[in-house]
Amino acid sequence: MKLSKRKGLLILTSAVLVAVSFFLPMWAINLKAPFIEKPLLVEVYPLAGVVGDLQNVNIVNHYVGLGRIDPASMPELVYLKFVYALLLVFSVAAAALNGSGKRFYLVWGIYIVILLGIPIYAYLWMYDYTHTINPEAPIKVEPFDPPFFGVYRIANFDITSYLGPGFFLPLAAAILQIFTALRWRSSEKH
Amino acid sequence: MGVEKKEKSQPKENKVSRRGFIAAAVAGLAVGGAAGFGLSRLITPAAPPTLRQVEDIIKQRNLQPAHVVSALKTYVPGGMPDEFLMFSSGGHSGQVMVIGVPSMRIYRIIAVFTPEPWQGYGYGDVKTMKLLEKGSNGIRFLTCGDTHHPEISRTNAEYDGEWLFIGDKLNARKAAISLKDFETKDIVKLPNTQTQHGGACATPNTEYVACGSQFAAPWEPGKGYKPGKTYVKLTEQNFKEYFRGTTTFLRFDRKRGKFDLANSFQIELPPYMQDLEIAGWGPSDGWAFLNSINTELAIGGVLEGRPPLEIAASQNDFDYLHIINWKKAEQVVRQGKAKEMNGIKVITLETAIKEGILFFAPEPKSPHGCDITASGRYIVIGGKLEPLVTVYDIEKIKRAIADQRFQGEDPYGVPVLRFEDVKAAQIEVGLGPLHDEFDDKGHGYVSCFISNEVVKYTLGPPDYTGDKPFQVVDRIPIHYNIGHLATPESNSPTPKGKYLVALNKWSVDRFMNVGPLLPQNFQLIDISGEKMQLLYDMPIGIGEPHYAKMISADKVKPISVYELGTDPETFQRHAKYVEGKVGVERRQEDGRWVTEVWMTEVRSTITPDIIRCKQGDLLRLHITNIETTKDATHAFAVAEYNIMASLEPGETATVEFVADKPGVYAFYCVEFCSPLHLEMAGWLEVEPA
Secondary structure (H helix, E strand, O other): OOOOHHHHHHHHHHHHHHHHHOOOOOEEEEEEOOOOOOOEEEEEEOOOEEEEOHHHHHHHHHOOOOOOOOHHHOHHHHHHHHHHHHHHHHHHHHHHOOOOOHHHHHHHHHHHHHHHHHHHHHHHHHHHHHHOOOOOOOOOOOOOOOOOOEEEEEOOEEEEEEEOHHHHHHHHHHHHHHHHHHHHHHHHHO | OHHHHHHHHOOOOOOOOOOHHHHHHHHOOOOOOOOOOOOOOOOOOOOOOOHHHHHHHHHHOOOOHHHHHHHHHHOOOOOOOOOEEEEEEOEOOOEEEEEEEOOOEEEEEEEOOOOEOOOOEOOOEHHHHHHHHHOOOOOOOOOOOOEOOOEEEEEOOEEEEEEEEEEEOOOOEEEEEEOOOOEEEEEEEOOOOOOEOOOOEEOOOOOEEEEEEOOOEEOEOOOEOOOOOOOOOOOHHHHHHHEEEEEEEEEEEOOOOEEEEEEEEEEEEOOOEEEEEEEEOHHHEOEEEEEEEOOOOOOOOHHHOOOOHHHHOOOOOOEEEEEEEHHHHHHHHHOOOOEEEOOEEEEOHHHHHHOOOEEEEEEOOOOEEEEEOOOOOEEEEEOOOOOEEEEEEHHHHHHHHHOOOEEEEOOOOOEEEOHHHHEEEEEEOOOOEEEEEEOOOOEEEEEEOOOOEEEEEEOOOOOOOOOOOOOEEEEEEOOOOEEEEEOEOOOOOOOOOOEEEEEEOOOOOOOOOOOOOOOEEEEEEEOOOOOOEEEEEEEEOOOOOOOEEEEEHHHOOOOOOOOOOEEOOOOEEOOOOOOOOOEEEEEEEOOEEEEEEEEEEEOOEEEOOEEEEEOOOEEEEEEEEOOOOOOOOEEEEEOOOOEEEEEOOOEEEEEEEEOOOOEEEEEEOOOOOOOOHHHOEEEEEEEOO
């Protein structure tokens, strides 16, 4: 089967978008307080896992009984690599199947489910984290909903958390594919 | 925003609302974390003041326009840096002060010769104990000093902002302070020397840090001076024959941050009172200059029928400016012509004269101050008992030496140059001229102790190229009794001008009365214009400063946290730091019980928090502050045992003491580090033997 030039380009673009995302943060939280010179930044990378000023976050968290964030004891960070590998496979497959109707939509659908599953899982993890509070902590807090996405101004802290390019690049690949699929289909019709 | 709205509707009791705690939880209850919670919404910030309001304040406070100008020129808002850093000696506080200019705020006190608890200096922290011990004289554990003349390390004669040197006049010691962490790294006792005053002064590339002695020490002929051992009966004749001064060229190993006595040398000098010393650059490169007083060789003796020292030492119209060819001295030492005495190679007076290392030039009269202009050409001496500043020309000095034009010899055989042959100019400035500093426009500024003023004058070419060289151009009264003065990067090839600080000994009526021991007065003077303008009086209530060196703030580049597990003594990983290790180990070592503890400190826990040992154990605590955050300093102190250590973020320190008294003792983090600072504590149990 001879690959058309534009399909080749689509496969390449999708693969590159997903592959590049391996090295970029998929989620980040930035915590700014007046007494901290540099804001605390914690990022989740598909390959590198949780990166950032964890020590300080942990120091602060232990006062209120939030668990210790230790990348070494988070199996999901291992899975995350495979999930992204899977994303790469599915994005290439979907690109290759682009224009072949149902099969494309099936693969694309699985791809999008996996992709959206990542932040959903992360949110649930965070939810669990902020609802599992050590009752012996020096300062009592009620469980709370995690600041997962958006800008928060709380007490003297400015918190910004956002999905990063590690999420949006694979999403862009998916959008590109659905967009091309629709275009190619309509161009076939005419 | 949604989050905030929800928060308002939640009941607030003593408990912090859960929303508020996202912040606390994730970003820090640490210092001040929750303090502003909830209040920020109720208080709106003040509107910026209008010009009218400013005028009202001026009226209400009864200020003159000049005051307002001074305030505007010196005020440095929080968060903004000062333009210059001034390192001031603390005199007999034994410390160094770090002061910002023009704000005149004290940023740091650096412990040097004196134990200082805040920095955990001298209270059980092994590296500081060793340093004080090493800097002692073998007969006493010295815990006081008298810091006089700071010096900054140089590269091509320019101040490079890496190291600071300071001498102890009282015990003839020299210290090196790293400007990476503003901590003392080395102290050496100068051999064969009892007191010193001349330095520190660094050679152009900090090959050596030099300094002359002050009061001569008794020497055993050929063997030098040993503290606590050398005795020579004090008589006028013996003083002349057996007492000696020195100038010491201490080799400094920048990499290790240590003085290197093995590669240092010393020159034996007549027992005059050597005073201030400086090493030249440019045309004076390779030469050092050291003035002297008491060429009368008086020893006092008011009860023995002799006049007091102050009278007897002030009889000669001229004393001797010592001119030292240190590069030649270095060669002579390499040729093996120096004699090892008490751990240092000494060039005897005889050798110094024979090899052409030491020359004298007459200098009026009981002088003080010995400074070199930017060009490196002029050596400027304050007359003290003559109202004159005397300017020597190195070109003339070199020519006279080359031509062997001498007026004679001093009683020790040192060739004395003719005053007229080496003098460039004398300027009548005022009464009691002491020290000179320079600006970037070819001006000198001299402190006049007796007439209570700073006098500004012009130098000669190439420093000053105008048509009125060597003339007084301005004067300003000071309050009171000025000793030294300091301008930014003076005594280097590129003085910066702009400010002058008068280091005044008396403040009399300048500040509120705080009892009979009055603060000193640092007066900041604007020298950017033609006329000097007084800007600010700064009380110094923590010492008696002598000299200060000022450097552009951006030349100093300190770190803010150490790499985890660093021993600040070496900036290397601490020998006992093991990542993650905490625990107590008790074992015998050379027949004695040692309880060795690996400890960590982090907000807000000391681990372990219970240490059990037996009476008589040597306790050896390796404490690491595992914080990586700027300013997250912890400390460690043990009640009743006089133990105090400061642990900056990343630092590992070893604290050692003998647990010789049984009991149960609290220990805690002495530095208010976090909301649970009070709980950052533990127990030391010393079980009776």
